[in-house]
Amino acid sequence: MEITAEAVRAGMAAARYVTTPRVETVVYLALVLEKPLLVEGPAGAGKTELAKVVAAMLGTEVVRLQCYEGLDASHALYEWNYQKQLMRLQADREHAGWDELKDHIFSREYLLERPLLKAISAPRRMVLLIDEIDKADEELEAFLLEVLAEHQVTVPELGTIVARERPVVVLTSNQRRELSEALKRRCLHLYLDFPGVEKEREILALKVPALEAQLRTRVAEFVARLRKLGLKKSPSIAETLDWARALVALGIRELEPGPVRRTLAVLLKHEEDLRKAEPAIAGVGKSSAVER
Amino acid sequence: MKARLEALVAALRRGGVAVSTAEAMDAARAAAAVGVERTALRDALAAALVKDERERTTYVAAFDAVFPARVDAVGEGRRRRVRRSGAAGGGGSAGTSGRGGAGDSGVATAPRGAGEPRGAGERGAATGDGSADGRSADARAPAADGRERRTPSAPGSAERAGGGRGLARPTRERRLLGLPFRDMTPADVEAAAELARAIAARVAARVRRRLRPRPTGRLDFRRTIRAAVPRGGVPFERRWRGRRPGKPALVALCDLSASTATATDVFLAILAPAAAYFRRVRFFGFVDRLVEIEFAQGQVRPAAPLDLMARSDFGRVLRDLVERDAAALTADTVLLILGDARNNRRPPRADLLAAARGRVHHALWLNPEPHARWNTGDSVIASYARHVDAVVACGTLADLERALAIVAGSL
Numbered sequence: 001m002e003i004t005a006e007a008v009r010a011g012m013a014a015a016r017y018v019t020t021p022r023v024e025t026v027v028y029l030a031l032v033l034e035k036p037l038l039v040e041g042p043a044g045a046g047k048t049e050l051a052k053v054v055a056a057m058l059g060t061e062v063v064r065l066q067c068y069e070g071l072d073a074s075h076a077l078y079e080w081n082y083q084k085q086l087m088r089l090q091a092d093r094e095h096a097g098w099d100e101l102k103d104h105i106f107s108r109e110y111l112l113e114r115p116l117l118k119a120i121s122a123p124r125r126m127v128l129l130i131d132e133i134d135k136a137d138e139e140l141e142a143f144l145l146e147v148l149a150e151h152q153v154t155v156p157e158l159g160t161i162v163a164r165e166r167p168v169v170v171l172t173s174n175q176r177r178e179l180s181e182a183l184k185r186r187c188l189h190l191y192l193d194f195p196g197v198e199k200e201r202e203i204l205a206l207k208v209p210a211l212e213a214q215l216r217t218r219v220a221e222f223v224a225r226l227r228k229l230g231l232k233k234s235p236s237i238a239e240t241l242d243w244a245r246a247l248v249a250l251g252i253r254e255l256e257p258g259p260v261r262r263t264l265a266v267l268l269k270h271e272e273d274l275r276k277a278e279p280a281i282a283g284v285g286k287s288s289a290v291e292r
Numbered sequence: 293m294k295a296r297l298e299a300l301v302a303a304l305r306r307g308g309v310a311v312s313t314a315e316a317m318d319a320a321r322a323a324a325a326v327g328v329e330r331t332a333l334r335d336a337l338a339a340a341l342v343k344d345e346r347e348r349t350t351y352v353a354a355f356d357a358v359f360p361a362r363v364d365a366v367g368e369g370r371r372r373r374v375r376r377s378g379a380a381g382g383g384g385s386a387g388t389s390g391r392g393g394a395g396d397s398g399v400a401t402a403p404r405g406a407g408e409p410r411g412a413g414e415r416g417a418a419t420g421d422g423s424a425d426g427r428s429a430d431a432r433a434p435a436a437d438g439r440e441r442r443t444p445s446a447p448g449s450a451e452r453a454g455g456g457r458g459l460a461r462p463t464r465e466r467r468l469l470g471l472p473f474r475d476m477t478p479a480d481v482e483a484a485a486e487l488a489r490a491i492a493a494r495v496a497a498r499v500r501r502r503l504r505p506r507p508t509g510r511l512d513f514r515r516t517i518r519a520a521v522p523r524g525g526v527p528f529e530r531r532w533r534g535r536r537p538g539k540p541a542l543v544a545l546c547d548l549s550a551s552t553a554t555a556t557d558v559f560l561a562i563l564a565p566a567a568a569y570f571r572r573v574r575f576f577g578f579v580d581r582l583v584e585i586e587f588a589q590g591q592v593r594p595a596a597p598l599d600l601m602a603r604s605d606f607g608r609v610l611r612d613l614v615e616r617d618a619a620a621l622t623a624d625t626v627l628l629i630l631g632d633a634r635n636n637r638r639p640p641r642a643d644l645l646a647a648a649r650g651r652v653h654h655a656l657w658l659n660p661e662p663h664a665r666w667n668t669g670d671s672v673i674a675s676y677a678r679h680v681d682a683v684v685a686c687g688t689l690a691d692l693e694r695a696l697a698i699v700a701g702s703l
Contacts, residue, residue: 005326025326025335032325035318040345069501083528090526137501177494184343185312188322191345230486 003031011057017049018195018203026190027054036148036169038133038187043174044236045192048131051170055127058168063122064129065115067136073143077153078117081110106157116144117161120153125165133183134173141183148186195237197224203237208244218255218284219244225280226267235267242266255284293323296358300337303354309347315340330359346466469690473554473660481554484689488558491693492565498700499569503539539571540624540653540703545613546585547631548577548592549604555660559630559692560587566696574620578631580605582612604634606672607641614644621651626699630658630686633666633673640672646679654702655680658695662687 008028012019027050030037039047055062065076085105092101113121119128130144147153151163171187173179195203200220204211211219219240227234235243243266252259260281268274301316318340326336334355342351468484476484515531544563546556560575564587567573577585577594580602586593613621621627627648633640649655657680659666659673666673666683677683681702684695 005332021331022335025332026339029322029325029336029339033318033321038343069497070504082530086526086528177497181310185315187343188318188339189343190339191348 003028008057012053015053015056016206017046017053018199018206020199023050023190023192026188030170030188031058031168033188034166034168036171036187037190038171038173038179038184039190039192040173040175041192042194042234044234044238045194046237047172047192048129050192051127051129051131051172054168054170058125058127060125060127062127062129063115063119063167064131067130067132067134067140069135069137071136071140073140074114076114076116076140077143077147078114078155079112080106080157081112085110108158111155111158116147117153119167119169120147120151120163121161122167123164126167128167128169130169130171132174133171134176134179138180141180145182145186148183194224194227194234197221200224200237200240204241204244207241208248210248211244212253215247215253215255216244219247222255222260222280222284223267225283226277229273229276229280231268231273231276232270233268233273239267257281257284260284294320297323297337300354300358301341303358304341304351307347307350307354309342309344309350311341315343330361333359469693470688472662472687473558474551474687476554481557484558485561487689488561491689491696492562495562495693495696495700496566496569498697499566499703502700502703503569538624539569540626541572541574541620541622542567542570542626542628543574543576543620543652544628545576545578545582545609545630547579547604548585548594548598548600549579549602550600551634552630552632552660555686555692556630557592558689559658559686560592562692562696563628571624574617576613576617578609578612579603580608582609582617584617603636604631605638606631606633606635606676607639607644610641610644610648614647618651621648623651623653625652626702627652627655628658628699629656629680630660632659632661632671633657633676634670635672637670640675642672642675642679645676649679649681654699656695656699656702657683658686658692659683660687661685 005024005028008031009024012024012027026037029035031054039050041047051064052062088105088110089101111117115128119126133141133144148169151166152160154160171183194200197217197220200223201216204216204220205213208216223235223240223243243263246263246266247259250259250263252263264274264277264281268277297316297320301311301319304311319337322336322340323333326332334352337355338348338351342348464483465487468480468487471480471484510533512531512533516527516529517525519529519531520527542563544560546559548556556577563573563575575585575587576582577592577598579598579600581598583598584595586595645655657673657676661671663685665671673683682698684691684698686692686695
């Protein structure tokens with residue numbers, strides 16, 4: 001697809017991702033400038049989904065690198081298939097000379113591709129999703145710099161592998177720690193917050209069409225109110241959708257304290273949060289009663 | 293366009309946003325890609341220039357000043373402010389603003405004051421200071437931010453930014469992080485507790501990472517051969533020697549006197565979750581004597597009565613530590629002392645601190661006072677500084693996090 005601002009807008013709509021002009025502009029820029037996109041924001045605001053949507057838009061696949069504490073270069077970039085190399089050495093013990101063998105066992109055949117290398121060496125343009133980069137150690141960021149800025153990976157024994165098609169890189173972070181300046185400098189930055197009531201209603205309409213329009217508004221408003229309470233874990237968009245589906249499945253047509261309390265476990269996962277949400281739940285019945 | 297971009301970058305830098313040359317170039321390419329539609333341009337430039345959501349208020353203000361919207365009423369108001377605060381800001385930063393002179397600094401300061409000229413003047417002065425002395429700008433600028441946020445017009449400008457809702461939280465955090473503990477109102481302290489939890493999680497993660505056993509790169513020959521036995525002696529799997537540092541112990545001495553009370557509370561709240569990663573944690577509180585304290589559910593409980601209104605006596609506290617509680621000081625202990633070292637002209641007994649330092653792995657002094665006030669009046673921090681590994685200012689949450697990062701790094 002040819003990349004224009006309109007095409008991006010249409011593509012995101014086609015991928016059923018409800019968004020704002022700001023997000024569209026930044027995604028468009030990331031594609032045009034071929035810069036990595038760093039998406040920050042609270043958990044459950046649709047950061048990972050954004051990468052998948054970009055992939056769907058471009059008609060390509062997501063290569064996902066899920067970061068975790070202790071993730072190192074051998075799991076992110078590449079690793080030599082040590083066992084296979086050893087077997088080769090055992091098999092060739094009598095015949096081959098060292099030089100020949102050395103060239104052989106350090107060839108692509110003995111290289112295990114990890115996500116970063118896979119995204120770089122793929123024959124077509126991939127979307128590389130580096131998920132929750134804030135969970136990885138700071139050392140890993142240094143490894144990423146080469147991939148992000150130059151779109152290449154250096155394997156000492158093989159040389160530098162340059163991307164044939166530059167991957168679209170999306171990094172996500174929940175801000176559990178500050179990322180390094182060097183990394184931020186190389187990326188475009190996007191802050192993705194929870195959607196407002198309006199947007200959330202749109203999302204609900206798109207993803208849970210079975211929910212009635214009036215109830216949809218109530219659900220969106222209620223969730224927005226919960227997010228303002230400063231809970232330990234605010235309900236994510238996915239949880240809102242789950243809740244909406246639960247309401248549909250249970251045949252609940254009005255938001256009233258009783259049914260809300262029964263189903264709230266879908267939205268809130270901490271005992272403390274449930275207690276905090278109690279006034280909001282009590283308020284649900286009143287406001288709808290007044291309007292009825 | 294080029295000149296305007298330069299003005300925007302300059303305004304951002306003056307506002308304390310670090311913009312690199314590469315980012316400025318990205319911004320130029322971004323502008324070329326999206327065209328001149330104002331909202332799109334603003335979002336595009338933000339993506340390239342601002343990498344921290346907490347800086348978005350500064351950005352929106354700078355953008356509005358450099359690319360004014362064509363709404364006459366708003367424009368008129370702004371122009372007036374520009375002139376006003378231009379005078380205030382220009383005085384402060386005259387030395388550094390070269391070509392642009394007072395006009396340039398007007399661009400930087402005007403939007404912050406939108407709606408309250410006094411605020412603009414103060415902020416202008418803060419920015420001016422900043423160009424001469426980075427530290428004081430760091431400490432003061434966010435405080436000025438806070439002042440601005442309380443004015444009715446500030447949320448309005450946030451709304452204009454589009455991301456109204458998303459803006460509030462990061463901006464509030466930024467302000468709290470830079471707000472000196474002694475300037476905090478009770479409401480601030482409450483809000484800070486929430487932030488302290490987040491910092492505590494980060495500090496705990498840092499300590500955990502630091503103490504993680506990791507291979508040192510040395511082959512563990514014995515275990516490699518053992519692993520090779522089932523394969524006929526061919527070492528398919530290598531085994532590495534892990535580095536397994538024993539968990540260190542932590543001894544924290546906290547000044548409980550009124551002057552540092554808030555700092556101590558936040559400090560304890562942040563340190564408490566990290567306790568799991570230490571072999572043993574002992575908190576001591578002191579004013580003029582040293583008393584072991586317990587910190588639970590946000591409450592400080594001294595083991596023995598302690599007169600909080602007494603006058604601080606660090607010399608006696610150190611004597612208590614070295615003579616009575618010396619057992620707590622072991623070779624793998626990290627010793628933290630939080631206090632302003634205001635000793636009321638009593639003997640500082642730095643020799644005792646030296647003795648304590650000799651027994652522990654690492655000693656760090658956290659001083660909640662700003663750097664400029666060290667060694668003024670009855671502060672004897674200099675005589676203590678010689679005998680600890682570092683003295684770190686921790687007057688704000690941001691400082692405190694930085695100080696605890698140093699602690700984690702010393703493990």
